Amino acid sequence: MEKNAVWPRLAAIALLSAQLGLVQPARAQSPAPDPWPRLVTDIFGGRQIAEREGVVALEAPVRAEDAAIVPMTLRFVGPYPHKATLVIDQNPMPMAATFTLGERSGVGFISTRVRVNSYTNVHAVAETPDGALVSAVKFVKASGGCSAPAVKDQDEANANLGKMKYREFKSAEAGKREAQIMIRHPNNSGLQMDPISRAYIPAHFVEYVEVRQGDDLVFSMEGGISLSEDPNFRFSYAPNGAKTIRVEARDNTGGTFKAEWPIADAS
């Protein structure tokens, strides 16, 4: 409320001051150049990408509330894609994750969490079975305040490295199940220098996750440092009668993490 009352006055001052040339305006914010054309070349080999509805839908918040944990959902519709890539255009490492969906997995959606460094477009690019690329895009405002795309508690993250958790939910989609896989990992981006040791903090992140029901692939994921710490995937899938969900993950330093859970009411 207070803030709203101040704005008109501030705007008037800014206008008046600028007109009279009395004060130097704040350094102009040159809009960052759109990195998307370059990303299309780098990530998708310059292939044609159609921006249209009917294959993949992207759900993203209008604003990144916490820069370190921004929920994103890819929803699959229409001609069932076999691959989907999530790109945070303005991040230092834009490709957050590429999901490969099992042939008969029936994955309806995948929700995950990413880091958002600044104002950015987020692209979801799906590849249909006939090899066409289709995208959906959302603009996400950067978080304000002291939020940073960083690990909350480095020591805790290291201490719990590799722990996993599995949950099931009632699916809103007919004939499907819904589940969640959580993996404890700092997903460190690296490259910052520790001012005391003068050593660079190494990059340490989950680069591959594979989720199976029995022997059949539900989805696999190739990821990078734009995924939030403790990588988290919630998804729906078509059950094949298997009794367990199996997860295998590995990080960029060779750490491997495996777990298997019984599917609650699988008969």
Next chain:
Amino acid sequence: MLHRIIVALFCILASAGALSAEPFALVEVAEGIFVHQGVTSMLDRQNKGGIANIGFIVGEDAVAVIDTGGSLIEGKELLVALQQKTVKPIRYVINTHAHPDHVFGNGAFVATGAVFVGHKNLPRSLAIRGPHYLSSFREAMGDALDGVTIVPPTLLVEDKMTLDLGGRPIILHAWRTSHSDCDLTVLDVKTSTLFAGDLLFLRHVPVVDGSLLGFLDVAAKLAKIEAVRAVPGHGPASAPFPKALEDQRNYLEHLTRDLRAAIKKGEGVDVAAKSAAESERKDWSLFDEYNARNATAGFAELEWETP
């Protein structure tokens, strides 16, 4: 006519603060303890980052500065105001944690020769977050960010440490991850005054940038410290202690309760963040700026609790 315009303009500029030399106010909250009260706002160009409570303690021989403000401009203003109160040397500059509104003024004190002091995790946190802050705050702060440098501490506190300002011991306490991963408090033994940093919010909605459960735990431990007043990181310059902790505890407990219920119900983080602790809105400033963020981070933390 021109004269009138100039007068009118002067009034507007003076009231805006950003463009005029507004006096840098200090309150003596206890004998020899001076605090500059920040405005309850986000950092921006107009407030020059002056949103946190910062101050200093004057001993018989030397001075300890506790937090330096949200810009080099504010740090310099604090230094000038300090030198008008005392000619004693600044022996220590203590940072209560890594957030920009508390450390961006550090550069103003480098030439004083003071020793910079912080939590053992503060150098790492500044290394990881500093470059991000320097670029992300340019939009909100404009040229008020000019000259800001990241100055890490060289004297680190692992657990507890007592520093002496000459007949005036101050006890520094480094806490587990709570508001952030590097929170440090400073207790002035002589007057039983606790500089709580951002482990204490009043009026300004508490911000969780470390651990929700850790914040609740540390705040409960703070309550046992023998202090009669605290200087909160945000809010009034000083408040009766430990009563000052009550509003914050209510908010954090309410948020925790709502998030646990949402997780149990199977809600997603995006849905839960929109409704958790919503009924606290009326009691706090900057609720829209921080509550959904606290809820998002809190959800990701509490999800790991055993069901």
